[in-house]
Amino acid sequence: MSQESRDFPHIYLPENGQSENYTRPRQGGGSNLSPDRDRIAHARYLEEQIGKAIQQANQILNSRDSQLATGVPGFYLEFQIKSEETIALKSLENRKKNIELVAVKKIHDQEDMVLATVFVPESAQDYFLKKVEQYRDEDTDTDKPKNQALVARLEAVQIGTVQSLFTDVPALFPENGREVWWEVWLRKEKQGEFNQITQKLEITTKYHAISFPEREVVLAMCNWEAMARVINNSDVVAELRLAKDTPSMFLGMPNIEQEQWVDDLEKRLIAPAKHAVSICVLDSGVARIHPLLSPGLDANDMHAVEPSWGVNDSAFWRGHGTAMAGLCLYSDQLIDLLATSGQVKLFHRLESVKILPNTGQNQPELYGAITEQGVSLPEIANPHRPRVFCMAVTSSSDSTKGTPSSWSAAVDQLCFNDGEFRRLMIISAGNISQEIIAEDYLNINDVETIDNPGQAWNPLIVGAYTEKINIIDSNYQGWLPLAPGGDLSPRSRTSVTWDSQWPIRPDVVFEGGNMAFDGENPAAAIDDLCLLTTHYRPNIRMFDRMSDTSSATALASYMAARIMSEQPNYRPETIRALIVHSAEWTPAMQNHFEAASSKTARGALLRRYGYGVPDLSRALQSASNDLTLVIEDELQPFCLENSRVKTKEMKFHKLPWPSEKLEILGEAKIELKITLSYFIEPNPGERGWAYRHRYPxxxxRFKVKDSLETDNDFRWRINQAVREEKEDRRSSSHSDDHNWFLGSNTRDGGSIHSDIWYGTGVELAQKDAIAVYPVGGWWKEKQYLDRYDQMAPYSLVISIRVPGVEVDIYTPVYNLVSTSVAIET
Known part of the structure; x- marks a missing residue:
């Protein structure tokens, strides 16, 4: 961790960017050439399959029950396409004819193939047959078979079934008439029709629903045969998954009787201000009667999504919410605070929303809807209070490998909200439940993937590391700590096995305690290696222990609240950016990174450790040799031009660089760290194989001017619009991309991007410009949703650091910025 004396506020540059028209440079990539086919034979093969599917479809349509039938009569076709040919997916839709691609999934035992399911109205039942006939008989103006881009890429076609719409793990599909709770992803504005048909079929449904731009998600309980009747008699269903609802938390309680310490500390507490920042804990409730919690938690700030539960913590959950509350209010400093004699000021408040029942599991519900309700309750009660939402309730029963779930998408929607008022949510990466073997613990971490809803893009996802290695308890004489000091906490989950298009998770790691082993038995959590917090039954004992990613999530929330308290006007994206930007890898983590043979290998380690361990002092203040600039700005990514949505603008940030100071440093080693943070609006559904159905x-993205590049050359390099205006220009061939520790291929997943450039003072002196520019998403690809003119706020945090050198780079920049502001004023 950094040791610089931090006495200076970060330099804030609001709306520092200069807007420029932007066109993304033409990208290289795979070939658009269609597979070679025997044209006549391939057409005959597909005609036979489509014809058979239409015959089956007509049988289904003719058997529709007039008492049940609702919506547009139609059927589903299932297309088989090779994974490398998924460019064809965009041709499977026709909005004018109401033909819609509803689900795409890989074939379980054929990773090189995908299945695409399309809803086809009865009125357009011969649409694909005509496409194939035209491919067989007609040529384009360039003497190519008509519709070749689509038809030549089709491997097989068949009628769609319930299984076609089931995008979960195939083994989870309920056979033999077994009733299950389905997560039903409805086509937009179809919930009324769905309710109508399910009522007639006496299918039990839940009233909660989650809405997204193109989908509404509800729960229904029935067997697959009843779901088939819904599908065959309506056009409402786009996708089916199995509902999962079991939260995963790992708890253990010590018996620590220290009531006199609590009495002493309680007398020294200074309660937070009425309008102070709040950490809202979404959990099992809180025991407000604890004397260390009541000063920071007003009775009116306790809520429950189900009023009959009450608001107090539950023995069933072993006081998890109360333990979280203690860490959220006091961080990991409770032992130190108990031992001091001075007054203790509480900088922020607590709020509690009970989202777990007192006993057993929730009835099957959409956890996204429960989370939405949990978020709304404190906002209704105190709409103007700034708050951080903290949630360590997760589910390991839905291993998604990074693909969005209804819960994670709901979390993304809650963070993004309406794009104007956005929320900061901090969520646990989840814990490993299996036994941990000492010599294999990091391998287990790497294959046990992040819990749901940790695949969400917008919240801060927190894993756990540990510095706790001292075992003092004589009962554990001869036991050893499992994790080395500074390495990953034994139960922390990772995203190492996720596909590269999904976000890097966790974002950061905080203290999560350690485990101990005796050389014979599986590792165990012991008091010495956990964190001290508050117990939910203070009449029995005052203190509890906590560990794993729950404690790490509480500590992250504490840090976020402290930053928000110091900088109340910062956007949620900026708070998230400062936490990530302040993070560093510990020496133990650095050893793994130094041994990595490539940036790809570093990327795997990034998915284990995130960006490292955050530092509150570095997030709040700069040092003379470690300067941080904070920029909050926005751009309009897309616009409508000539009936087509295209990229609109980029922002060019000219930085107030201390060039003379940097040049004087000569060959001294310098670090440039950049973090770009923004929130996306989600559009979930298993259709992500087609670029038109992107989730975000x-x-x-950001790019930095090269050391030997002029401003104009930099613009020319990254902006096609500039190239078209100045075709006689040629950008410098010089590039220092290799100086970036991660590189764009690794850092550009998700919606927060952070990287470090290493070089010399002379090189950095000329790297005084950053461009922020848009890349594609559904705002661009789905013109009919009318979101192409939305603004995209973003936060950019930039640091120059000269480690080990006594030099003042802060003052020159501060003077430049102050002079610029004075001139503008």
Whole structure:
């Protein structure tokens, strides 16, 4: 961790960017050439399959029950396409004819193939047959078979079934008439029709629903045969998954009787201000009667999504919410605070929303809807209070490998909200439940993937590391700590096995305690290696222990609240950016990174450790040799031009660089760290194989001017619009991309991007410009949703650091910025 004396506020540059028209440079990539086919034979093969499917479809349509039938009569076709040919997916839709691609999934035992399911109205039942006939008989103006781009890429076609719409793990599909709770992804504005048909079929449904731009998600309980009747008699269903609802938390309680310490500390507490920042804990409730919690938690700030539960913590969950509350209010400093004699000021408040029942599991519900309700309750009660939402309730029963779930998408929607008022949510990466073997613990971490809803893009996802290695308890004489100091906490989950298009998770790691082993038995959690917090039954004992990613999530929330308290006007994206930007890898983590043979290998480690361990002091203040600039700006990624949505603008940020100071440093080693943070609007559904069905609304990227590049050359390099205006220019061939520790291929997943450039003072002196520009998303690809003119706020945090050198780079920049502001004023 950094040791610089931090006495200076970060330099804030609001709306520092200069807007420029932007066109993304033409990208290289795979070939658009269609597979070679025997034209006549391939057409005959597909005609036979489509014809058979239409015959089956007509049988289904003729058997529709007039008492049940609702919506547009139609059927589903299932297309088989090779994974490398998924460019064809965009041709499977026709909005004018109401033909819609509803689900795409890989074939379980054929990773090189995908299945695409399309809803076809009865009125357009011969649409694909005509496409194939035209491919067989007609040529384009360039003497190519008509519709070749689509038809030549089709491997097989058959009638769609319930299984076609089931995008979960195939083994989870309920056979033999077994009733299950389905997560039903409805086509937009179809919930009324769905309710109508399910009522007639006496299918039990839940009233909660989650809405997204193109989907509404509800729960229904029935067997697959009843779901088939819904599908065959309506056009409402787009996708089916199995509902999962079991939260995963790992708890253990010590018996620590220290009531006199609590009495002493309680007398020294200074309660937070009425309008102070709040950490809202979404959990099992809180025991407000604890004397260390009541000063920071007003009775009116306790809520429950189901009023009959009450608001107090539950023995069933072993006081998890109360333990979280203690860490959220006091961080990991409770032992130190108990031992001091001075007054203790509480900088922020607590709020509690009970989202777990007192006993057993929730009835099957949409956890996204429960989370939405949990978020709304404190906002209704105190709409103007700034708050951080903290949730360590997760589910390991839905291993998604990074693909969005209804819960994670709901979390993304809650963070993005309406794009104007956005929320900061901090969520646990989840814990490993299996026994941990000492010599194999990191391998287990790497294959046990992040819990649901940790695949969400917008919240801060927190894993756990540990510095706790001292075992003092004589009962454990001879036991050893499992994790080395500074390495990953034994139960922390990772995203190492996720596909590269999904976000890097966790974002950061905080203290999560350690485990101990005796050389014979599986590792165990012991008091010495956990964190001290508050117990939910203070009449029995005051203190509890906590560990794993729950404690890490509480500590992250504490840090976020402290930053928000110091900088109340910062956007949620900026708070998230500062936490990530302040993070560093510990020496133990650095050893793994140094041994990595490539940036790809570093990427796998990034998915284990995130960006490292955040530092509150670095997030709040700069040092003379470690300067941080904070920029909050926005751009409009897309616009409508000539009936087509295209990229609209980029922002060019000219930085107030201390060039003379940097040049004087000569060959001294310098670090430039950049973090770009923004929120996306989600559009979930298993259709992500087609670029038109991207999950995020948009993406942003940053590039930095090269050391030997002029401003105009830099613009020319990254902006096609500039190239078209100045075709006689040629950008410098010089590039220092290799100086970036991660590189764009690794850092550009998700919606927060952070990287470090290493070089010399002379090189950095000329790297005084950053461009932020858009890349595609559904705002661009789905013109009919009318979101192409939305603004995209973003936060950019930039640091120059000269480690080990006594030099003042802060003052020159501060003077430049102050002079610029004075001139503008």
């Amino acid at each position: 609304s948009h993406g942003l």
